[in-house]
Amino acid sequence: MELRAARVRYGPLEALHGLTLAAPAGTVTVLLGRNGSGRTTVLRALAGTVALSGGTVTWDGVDVTRRTAHARAAAGLCFVPDRQAVFASLGVAENLELASPDGDFTTALDAYPELRPLLGRRAGTLSGGEQRMLAVSRALLSRARVVLVDEPAQGMSPPVAHRTYALLGGLDACVVLAEQRLPPGLRTGGAGGAAVLVYELGRGTVVFAGEATERATPCGTAERATTYRSSE
Numbered sequence: 001m002e003l004r005a006a007r008v009r010y011g012p013l014e015a016l017h018g019l020t021l022a023a024p025a026g027t028v029t030v031l032l033g034r035n036g037s038g039r040t041t042v043l044r045a046l047a048g049t050v051a052l053s054g055g056t057v058t059w060d061g062v063d064v065t066r067r068t069a070h071a072r073a074a075a076g077l078c079f080v081p082d083r084q085a086v087f088a089s090l091g092v093a094e095n096l097e098l099a100s101p102d103g104d105f106t107t108a109l110d111a112y113p114e115l116r117p118l119l120g121r122r123a124g125t126l127s128g129g130e131q132r133m134l135a136v137s138r139a140l141l142s143r144a145r146v147v148l149v150d151e152p153a154q155g156m157s158p159p160v161a162h163r164t165y166a167l168l169g170g171l172d173a174c175v176v177l178a179e180q181r182l183p184p185g186l187r188t189g190g191a192g193g194a195a196v197l198v199y200e201l202g203r204g205t206v207v208f209a210g211e212a213t214e215r216a217t218p219c220g221t222a223e224r225a226t227t228y229r230s231s232e
Contacts, residue, residue: 001046001146001174007054008041015041017204018055023176028169028194030186030212031178033201039178040082042201043148046176047079048072076145082154085135088124092134095123099138108137111167128155136164140171147171150178161185169194186212
């Protein structure tokens with residue numbers, strides 16, 4: 001998926017200022033930035049939950065800017081927001097059943113065996129980390145072509161977080177993650193065998209674009225960002 005010269009406004013405030021980026025298939029694309037940098041807005045723009053005030057969204061070269069979030073989901077897009085990512089009033093098993101096309105959620109329990117003893121509980125009673133496991137499990141079950149996840153490992157222990165990035169990187173999909181910092185498991189440029197592409201955002205613009213390994217030093221970041229801006 002791609003954003004081309006994308007602009008998003010929230011009332012009088014513009015959150016994205018003509019931003020352009022591409023998330024290739026078979027790659028983990030990581031959007032980095034502090035709160036207010038625009039990374040969550042990029043995910044929402046790709047998912048169709050926020051409208052562009054300028055620019056376009058393309059998917060496999062087709063302009064989908066005017067397609068609704070429902071239409072994009074029906075076409076194979078799965079969006080996991082940072083909050084309210086599960087059906088709190090339903091049980092854990094019911095959440096998983098809804099996400100699985102055939103009702104079989106064995107693969108989710110294999111990925112997160114921690115959920116097995118929680119199947120009978122309501123999702124809203126789980127801890128933050130447990131809810132994130134459930135939310136990511138639902139994304140794994142969806143068999144989506146595009147998976148967008150806002151802070152996938154929020155509240156998880158380091159071992160479970162590492163497993164989560166490996167699971168997402170192992171998907172046969174275009175995976176886009178929003179993070180405040182580049183997670184340790186992605187710094188070496190691999191996640192479940194997938195290449196890792198990084199876009200660092202600042203106040204609604206791209207300040208760095210390149211592979212995860214290129215972002216190792218501040219000097220390299222500045223040089224790469226300059227190259228990226230000049231290439232546009």
